[in-house]
Amino acid sequence: MESLVPLLALVGVGYFIYRLIQKTKGMHAAKVALYVDFAEKNQLSHFETKELHVRLNHMSGTIEGLKIQIFEQLEASGKNRQIHTTFRIVHDVDLANFNLFKKTRAGKLGKKMGVKYVDLNNPQFDENYMLRSEDENILQFFNSQFQNDLIENRDNYFGECANKDKFFVYVFRGALLKPEHFEQFEKMISVFIRKYKA
Secondary structure, three states: OOOHHHHHHHHHHHHHHHHHHHHHHHHHHHHHHHHHHHHHHOOOEEEEEEEOOEEEEEEEEEEOOEEEEEEEEEEEEOOEEEEEEEEEEEOOOOOOOEEEEEOOHHHHHHHHOOOOOOOOOOHHHHHHEEEEOOOOOHHHHOOHHHHHHHHHOHHHOOEEEEEEOOEEEEEEOOOOOOHHHHHHHHHHHHHHHHHHHO
16 A cells, blocks of 8 residues: 555656646647737748747738748746747838836846936826937937837837837737737737838
8 A cells, every 4th residue: 555655646746747838838829829810811921930948929011011020039047948039120221229118126226327318208107118319300309209109008018119320120029929919919009010111
């Protein structure tokens, strides 16, 4: 009877691992279905790649005449691995280079320590976002309509965005795992598409 206890414990651990693997496979299949639906809805191509045993989704194509890429990136540091979703517009217009962050305690501390942010003279915008740029044309790019669109979507903005030369990038911090994540992501990329299309 005593020899059965370790055997039962081993069977229990094995069953737990099996269930965990099945749950992970189910979650991944659900996530891929969301990506495929999004790609079909927006007439984008979809494919998967594998990095460090993690399958990552990629989409590309055009939306409203803009060349678009959407892809998952794995950020790995030691045992910590995190997936982020990146939206990229490839454009051929010289636009202001900038970085836009959601206002955080760390950002406020950086400002107190001398990090320079652009003041757009819009208290609502400055309450929610922190803009860095050395470009003289930044105020033209961040016109009142774009500022208002960002203010209206502040609850959908998870991450940061930047324009560097011919690339605009918005990084959604985390993977798009649920329909509500895709809704938030789609609302934000709609703001950026409107801006870059104009």
